[in-house]
Amino acid sequence: MNTLKLMGRICLTLIVVVAAVFVGRHLWHYYMEEPWTRDGRVRADVVDIAPDVTGLVSDVFVKDNQIVHKGDILFRVDRSRFELALAQAEAALTEAKSTWDLAKSERERNERLGDSASAQTKEKSVATEQQAEAAYMKAMAARDLAKLDLERTDVKTTVNGSVTNLNLQPGDFVTRGAAKVAVVDSDSLRIEAYFEENKLPRIQKGDRALVHILGQKGDLEGHVDSIATGIEDRERTSSSGLLANINPTFSWVRLAQRVPVRIHLDKVPEGVKLISGLTATVDIKPKSN
Template identity: 50%
Template sequence: MSFRPRSLLSVVLTLAAAALAACVAFHLWQYYTVAPWTRDGHVRAEVVQVAPDVSGLVTQVLVKDNQRVHRGQPLFVIDRDRFALALRQAQANAAARRAVLAQARREAARSVALSGVVSAEVVEEGRARVEEGAAALAQAEAAVAVAQLNLARTTVLSPVEGYVNDRLPRLGDYVSTGKPVFSMVDVESFHVEGYFEETKLHGIRVGAPVDIRIMGEAQPLRGHVQSIAAGIEDRDRSNGATLLPNVNPTFNWVRLAQRVPVRIVFDAVPAGVRLVSGRTATVSVREDGAAAAPQGSRS
């Protein structure tokens, strides 16, 4: 029995198609389950809460909503009058203490000069009054320094290089010591948090180059892996009332891979790219110059 050429050709084409399908299936399996890339990434930044060091009424607001500010730039001013009066009072008290100390020193000097006439007890009392006067003066001068510091702190300065948010204080608002008034985004802390499936962690190492594509930006960015999270929350376990482990008694047979945060820092940011904390990003860890994952793929 012999095969016809047409039958043989169909068998060869079928085998070739099956081999090609197997190769494609293997490639897709490797790509979606092993390749270290994910679309579950977000641009992050440190958020700094700005709180005044003194309390009072806001008399000046020197920045606008969402404005870019520099480190040390004045943001707003708190009413200075009360603190200026407190400084004058502290300075006056220090001057009085200084005069008392000078008088005590003169009296102590006279007692020492007349040590042959006055008793040793009088000389000792004079020295004690000098020491007390010096301590009182040091305390008064410290109060002056605190008053000067409080007066200087009525002008609230930017602690970081960044952007202010859109909830600035208004004129006449009363702000309290240590209570946050608004927040700022630190532009020097921008990074990407990529959430990789645990099955892909073997392909990620600290320092590895990363391709970053931010949604809405045509130009890809470059970065590198800074760190990998050392732990994630176990949702199936908690502490009971007796502080014993409270383990969920149910088990789902279909288990999804856990996602582990990986911190990625930018190597350089082009001038035309506006980083905004919370934007979505696709991140692909490159190994030995491997090509990045397509932007339209899903993980």
């Protein structure tokens, strides 16, 4: 009887040991070899919208976090000065056209006179007409530029998305080329997953990916869109002599480098709100599996 109990205990111990080895091997394979990572982020392109003219802001048509579509007007620069500039340019164009017409008539009259007009007079009339034509073309370009500046007083978004961190009020002075509104491009939303370098051999472009956003229910489906082709080398810096400057220290604990892998989301279910910067867990399902 005691022998049977002893054999039973030995068998139970062996079963537990085998199960522990199996589970341990499975966990080692999953955590150390399977291509998955908790180091993922929801990313999107942020477009800095800057005016193409300088002046005072007369109107702001959006609010912070508002959804906008490509072509929507975000804010308007005061148009008064640009309307006056356009009127002035149109008047200058009319004057230049009259001068050109007069020079053209003078040249045609001298040609009709034939030998009665000297060659010098004819040459002078031709040159005068050419100068008047050039002045007219210059005035036309100035008019078109003034018209363009007036159109550019309406500052529009170039992408679909949402306004973020808006800090613009009517009366603010804006300068050409200085960004004043940031728009998160909703069409560029994606997942950037940072995989350890020893897991990259099992990741290929087109592989299926499961994405879990922290704090949200369910998984999102996507696929590997691309893998980064370079990362920063922290052990190497530039030098004034154009020679490699390598850090002489060496750490005995070598951590695997992390390489960005871009995941394209195939479909985002209704109710799932993607916000740039959220944390994500990404599990790659290689095609060979």
